[in-house]
Amino acid sequence: MDIDRFEAVLRALEAGTIGIVARDLTEPSPLALEVLSARPYAYLDDAPLEERRTQAVMSRRWLDPQSADDLGRLDVEAIARVRTEAWPDAASPDELHDALLWLGFVTDGEVGSNPAWRGLIDTLAGDGRVQRLSAPGLWYATERADLFADLSAEAREGEGGLIEIVRGRLEGLGPVTV
Numbered sequence: 001m002d003i004d005r006f007e008a009v010l011r012a013l014e015a016g017t018i019g020i021v022a023r024d025l026t027e028p029s030p031l032a033l034e035v036l037s038a039r040p041y042a043y044l045d046d047a048p049l050e051e052r053r054t055q056a057v058m059s060r061r062w063l064d065p066q067s068a069d070d071l072g073r074l075d076v077e078a079i080a081r082v083r084t085e086a087w088p089d090a091a092s093p094d095e096l097h098d099a100l101l102w103l104g105f106v107t108d109g110e111v112g113s114n115p116a117w118r119g120l121i122d123t124l125a126g127d128g129r130v131q132r133l134s135a136p137g138l139w140y141a142t143e144r145a146d147l148f149a150d151l152s153a154e155a156r157e158g159e160g161g162l163i164e165i166v167r168g169r170l171e172g173l174g175p176v177t178v
Helices: 004-017 030-036 065-069 076-086 092-103 107-113 116-128 142-152 158-173
Strands: 129-135 138-142
Touching: 030 158, 076 158, 092 138, 092 142, 092 158, 107 116, 107 138, 116 129, 129 142, 138 142, 142 158
Parallel strands: none
Antiparallel strands: 129 138
């Protein structure tokens, strides 16, 4: 190994002139694969090759440049499927109320996109279990009224409520971008 160049790389990393990009991949990168397959010369112990955990790492046998670029690419259909599974599928007033407790709120558009939800929301509103912010058109569980009241207050106390609402929405939306 060229120790002088290695030290130069470390100094450049420390100075920030070389950037590091971390990726969660389904398979090892070509460099990591070479490290894993260094066979007998990279190991200091006497364990046989069959006992090494590195043998359990799956990798493609033929790695061309085009397939290497696609290793970390996410499947759009899989993302859509996860988003559909994450969104609540309430079939009764109690189920919709429970969903509103963790989801935070639903919009008028979201209620309108599910034909059964209009009746469920009306039932919950009649029982006083949901409330509506008319300006943005949001429905939320009455138990969460304090979160929405904090948001409308002019004080900075609303940040905790906003964080809780955003967390709930992200749980129901699934994978989303900014």
